Amino acid sequence: MTTVNRQVRLAKRPVGRPDDSTWEITSEPIPEPSDGEFTVKVDYVSLDPAMRGWLDDVKSYVPPVAIGEVMRTHAVGRVVASKNAKFPEGQLVSGQFGVQEYALSDGRGALAVDESLAPAPTWLGALGFPGMTAYFGLTDVGRLEKGDTVLISGAAGAVGSIAGQIAKLKGATVIGVAGGPEKCAWLTEDLGFDAAIDYKSESVGKALRAAAPDGIDIYFDNVGGEILDAALARLRKNARVALCGAISGYNATDPQPGPSRYLSLLVNRASMTGFIVFDYLDRFPEGMEAMSEWIRAGEIVTREQVETGGVEAFGRTLNLLFDGANTGKLVLTIS
Incomplete structure (x- = not known):
């Protein structure tokens, strides 16, 4: 040994x-x-x-x-x-x-x-920090309601893929943004997303207008950058933006520019809230119970x-x- x-x-x-x-x-x-x-x-x-x-x-x-x-x-x-x-x-x-x-x-x-x-x-x-991030980001920060239209960036990642499935289970219409046709197909064919946008091959703004002609109620942001700007342009009244991450700029050596469409928050009486999953440690039993039940029932694909x-x-x-x-x-x- x-x-x-x-x-x-x-x-x-x-x-x-x-x-x-x-x-x-x-x-x-x-x-x-x-x-x-x-x-x-x-x-x-x-x-x-x-x-x-x-x-x-x-x-x-x-x-x-x-x-x-x-x-x-x-x-x-x-x-x-x-x-x-x-x-x-x-x-x-x-x-x-x-x-x-x-x-x-x-x-x-x-x-x-x-x-x-x-x-x-x-x-x-799903049963660790990514799953809890998805759960509390949607239910607490995003205040998810049945009938919402939800946009998720980084949708094929650890957090985004779970967040999208939770939103579907709660009765939302879900649009995911991911990179490449294989990831987008996984979102719609295996995870049940209503639509997927390939940011590598199409304009996110144009595709989002087609997928959500009436706008979005929640944007779950894992990426930041240009995709955040495209989402801000499609906010509905009282929309919620949950800032989970901004991987597009994590390795940047220069300060990253802020969103250019931030006034959409004012016009639409929307909110943009950053959150850290560690703030929810005392509520993890709630999230773990829900996630465990969904996994046992085969309702969450991991x-x-x-x-x-x-x-x-x-x-x-x-x-x-x-x-x-x-x-x-x-x-x-x-x-």
Whole structure:
């Protein structure tokens, strides 16, 4: 049995797109638990667009990852040594374990994983932070109502694909924006979206006018940039814009311009609200219960793109997000 724990640490802060020099792989002894702790052998780690923002030394909703620190992420693994009765050896768990082969936890923020409900990678997607982001972004920030017309950018990603399905379950008309014909076909044929717009091959503004001639009630924004402007031009009275992310500008080295059509918010008495899923931690049981019921009933389709290669593959796998090369939830196998 190995006694070495390999870890991905932040070597330097990237300027623009992260590259190989951003990361350092180090080796440490596998941590041994003290009273109240347990050691997890990490099986899968989550890769999310928000991770790029954690690398910059700027004020944000969480402190930046420090130089030399193990890269933070949500992960799923199995307990291999325990001095915590709530998490015995053999238990599959999820938590903020970082990008490493073994992690030590005191149980705070950890969750026992029910493999009978869904496989381990799904607990990093629909049953993890992406699923909760979609749920609370729509129900709380977007104030979703039956009959709404909902537009979702980044619709083939981890959050967007779940948000669109929730909106359909709640009786909305759903339009997704994604890149490429394969992703758009997945949205309409497998997930039940009413329409999909391929931003790579058509004008989003023109296509949106055709798909939503009477405008939109909710825009769930994962992308920012030109697509946000196109959405603002189609807002209906009292529309809601839920700002979840802006992946189009995450690797930009210059300040990104703001939306040019922001006065549409005034004219339509609309609102645009940013939100962070961590603000809803106390309500996660509500979201998890709803998501679990939908998955059991087969009403939510989950898709995980599971990449292999262990800690050495972390850097290149993370960049798949910024290339638009993932469909559904992007996950990396560690062991």
